[in-house]
Amino acid sequence: QADEAFVTLATNDSYAKGAMVLGQSLRNHNTTRKLVALVGPHVAEPCRDALQSIFDEVRLVDIMDSGDTAHLTLMKRPDLGVTLTKLHCWTLTHYSKCVFMDADTMVLSNVDELFEREELSAAPDPGWPDCFNSGVFVFRPSNETHEKLLEFCNETGSFDGGDQGVLNSFFNTWATADISKHLPFIYNLSTVSIYSYLPAFKQYGHDAKVVHFLGKVKPWNLAYDAQRGEVKGHSSSPDVYQLHPDYLLMWWQLYSKEVLPLLQRAYGDTPF
Amino acid sequence: QADEAFVTLATNDSYAKGAMVLGQSLRNHNTTRKLVALVGPHVAEPCRDALQSIFDEVRLVDIMDSGDTAHLTLMKRPDLGVTLTKLHCWTLTHYSKCVFMDADTMVLSNVDELFEREELSAAPDPGWPDCFNSGVFVFRPSNETHEKLLEFCNETGSFDGGDQGVLNSFFNTWATADISKHLPFIYNLSTVSIYSYLPAFKQYGHDAKVVHFLGKVKPWNLAYDAQRGEVKGHSSSPDVYQLHPDYLLMWWQLYSKEVLPLLQRAYGDTPF
Numbered sequence: 064q065a066d067e068a069f070v071t072l073a074t075n076d077s078y079a080k081g082a083m084v085l086g087q088s089l090r091n092h093n094t095t096r097k098l099v100a101l102v103g104p105h106v107a108e109p110c111r112d113a114l115q116s117i118f119d120e121v122r123l124v125d126i127m128d129s130g131d132t133a134h135l136t137l138m139k140r141p142d143l144g145v146t147l148t149k150l151h152c153w154t155l156t157h158y159s160k161c162v163f164m165d166a167d168t169m170v171l172s173n174v175d176e177l178f179e180r181e182e183l184s185a186a187p188d189p190g191w192p193d194c195f196n197s198g199v200f201v202f203r204p205s206n207e208t209h210e211k212l213l214e215f216c217n218e219t220g221s222f223d224g225g226d227q228g229v230l231n232s233f234f235n236t237w238a239t240a241d242i243s244k245h246l247p248f249i250y251n252l253s254t255v256s257i258y259s260y261l262p263a264f265k266q267y268g269h270d271a272k273v274v275h276f277l278g279k280v281k282p283w284n285l286a287y288d289a290q291r292g293e294v295k296g297h298s299s300s301p302d303v304y305q306l307h308p309d310y311l312l313m314w315w316q317l318y319s320k321e322v323l324p325l326l327q328r329a330y331g332d333t334p335f
Numbered sequence: 336q337a338d339e340a341f342v343t344l345a346t347n348d349s350y351a352k353g354a355m356v357l358g359q360s361l362r363n364h365n366t367t368r369k370l371v372a373l374v375g376p377h378v379a380e381p382c383r384d385a386l387q388s389i390f391d392e393v394r395l396v397d398i399m400d401s402g403d404t405a406h407l408t409l410m411k412r413p414d415l416g417v418t419l420t421k422l423h424c425w426t427l428t429h430y431s432k433c434v435f436m437d438a439d440t441m442v443l444s445n446v447d448e449l450f451e452r453e454e455l456s457a458a459p460d461p462g463w464p465d466c467f468n469s470g471v472f473v474f475r476p477s478n479e480t481h482e483k484l485l486e487f488c489n490e491t492g493s494f495d496g497g498d499q500g501v502l503n504s505f506f507n508t509w510a511t512a513d514i515s516k517h518l519p520f521i522y523n524l525s526t527v528s529i530y531s532y533l534p535a536f537k538q539y540g541h542d543a544k545v546v547h548f549l550g551k552v553k554p555w556n557l558a559y560d561a562q563r564g565e566v567k568g569h570s571s572s573p574d575v576y577q578l579h580p581d582y583l584l585m586w587w588q589l590y591s592k593e594v595l596p597l598l599q600r601a602y603g604d605t606p607f
């Protein structure tokens with residue numbers, strides 16, 4: 064178990080906040096595994112210090128970007144080319160098995176049982192459910208796999224311009240080969256699914272283990288009124304409705320109680 | 336193969352039009368299996384006659400309705416209680432195996448290979464992908480299963496007020512037990528998924544075998560200009576955007592060329 068880790072990624076200070084909330088949520092639920100944050104060179108020094116106090120390992124990685132605006136525009140997410148940076152996680156070969164989690168996820172309970180699964184295990188994507196969502200997946204670090212993935216990127220590219228397209232083309236038997244590699248959806252509950260099939264959320268949602276703030280608007284894009292305990296800007300944009308208010312509040316409570324103090328200590332008098 | 340059948344359901348004349356398009360699409364792609372339409376008592380006589388000329392068997396069934404407006408309202412679909420009528424399909428015991436298809440589906444190629452699958456095989460629902468969508472599923476008619484299903488309805492009810500909730504609770508190991516019971520998503524391609532993850536549709540959509548006009552607005556709710564070959568009312572409601580224009584056009588072309596003449600013959604001078 065000492066050679067198993069949860070891994071996340073942040074290429075900028077905003078996603079770094081998300082990573083801190085994720086890391087802290089894993090700690091709060093007493094994970095026995097190591098925590099690793101991959102960070103890009105644009106993450107500020109004090110921000111890395113704050114990450115350092117939650118994660119066992121904060122590792123600097125190069126930015127990889129698909130630059131594939133054509134495909135990314137199809138998703139209205141021109142920013143996601145950079146998610147190819149995620150592929151660096153396969154180089155963490157001092158671990159035998161890892162669980163990657165997006166910086167916009169948060170655990171609601173201990174999820175160490177995920178390490179019983181094999182590469183590549185992931186939950187279905189609600190947009191196209193024969194694809195897995197690459198926000199939470201179990202993998203085995205391997206330089207060989209890493210090189211094959213890079214080669215694949217160069218030769219085939221990504222059908223969506225981001226990591227999810229590449230990973231689904233590379234691990235292309237996920238939908239058909241082995242049911243044990245299908246993580247239950249409650250390990251990667253996209254907040255969008257709450258509204259797309261509300262009765263199912265009411266039936267199964269109370270067992271949610273990982274919430275994923277998938278989509279354009281992230282919790283850190285909103286404001287929080289700590290006095291009133293309310294998330295604000297909550298009806299400004301229709302996209303925001305996609306974020307479930309209860310989970311959103313949990314994210315902000317965790318951030319303001321346990322993450323903000325770390326950032327304040329790291330930044331001192333410098334505004335951030 | 337003579338004891339295998341495609342089965343659909345129509346409780347009113349509108350859904351009956353959909354059933355006719357589905358049946359005709361199966362014929363056009365040379366299915367070797369029988370075609371069965373279950374119809375409710377409100378389907379008009381001439382409409383049944385038209386169904387009769389496409390389907391091998393048109394069978395009258397009682398309406399079952401959950402009357403569960405509370406759950407149905409969660410989905411904004413108060414009309415779907417009646418879909419419990421679908422459960423009658425298990426009483427077709429003169430067939431050994433069947434494929435149920437919603438009246439708002441249409442096949443794009445021969446799909447007889449579905450009969451190689453076992454009960455209960457179905458494709459994931461894009462709203463909550465650990466549920467199967469009950470618009471296309473493989474089943475084995477059995478009075479015993481039918482009775483158990485009715486009992487289950489009475490005791491447990493349906494978490495969504497419709498057939499999909501009951502069937503998912505009854506066949507509750509679909510998500511975890513056997514990958515061969517996961518039909519590829521292209522056998523039940525909801526038109527909503529085209530827009531929720533457009534790059535995946537561009538990557539995988541050309542292999543689509545069954546299109547499903549899932550949602551509130553159905554093809555028959557729109558108008559068609561046969562002269563111009565255009566579906567109209569196409570930008571009036573945001574819901575309509577969910578219907579992919581190419582598939583919508585295919586539906587209307589099939590309807591106006593091959594189904595409308597049957598209806599005109601059956602209705603004679605009576606308007607319909």
Ligand SMILES: O=c1ccn([C@@H]2O[C@H](COP(=O)(O)OP(=O)(O)O)[C@@H](O)[C@H]2O)c(=O)[nH]1
Binds near residue numbers: 072142165
């Ligand atoms: O500018 C970015 C965009 C993404 N990411 C990382 O890539 C993941 C995937 O991106 P995102 O979560 O925004 O995609 P979505 O889940 O909304 O499709 C994020 O969670 C981060 O870990 C990042 O570090 N910087």
Ligand SMILES: O=c1ccn([C@@H]2O[C@H](COP(=O)(O)OP(=O)(O)O)[C@@H](O)[C@H]2O)c(=O)[nH]1
Binds near residue numbers: 350439440551
């Ligand atoms: O008033 C109705 C509603 C539904 N149905 C049948 O039940 C199926 C499921 O309903 P629908 O397709 O409207 O649900 P959706 O796929 O949009 O969830 C239909 O395709 C029809 O076969 C019917 O006969 N009459």
Ligand SMILES: [Mn+2]
Binds near residue numbers: 165168275276277278
């Ligand atoms: Mn994400």
Ligand SMILES: [Mn+2]
Binds near residue numbers: 437439470550
């Ligand atoms: Mn339907």
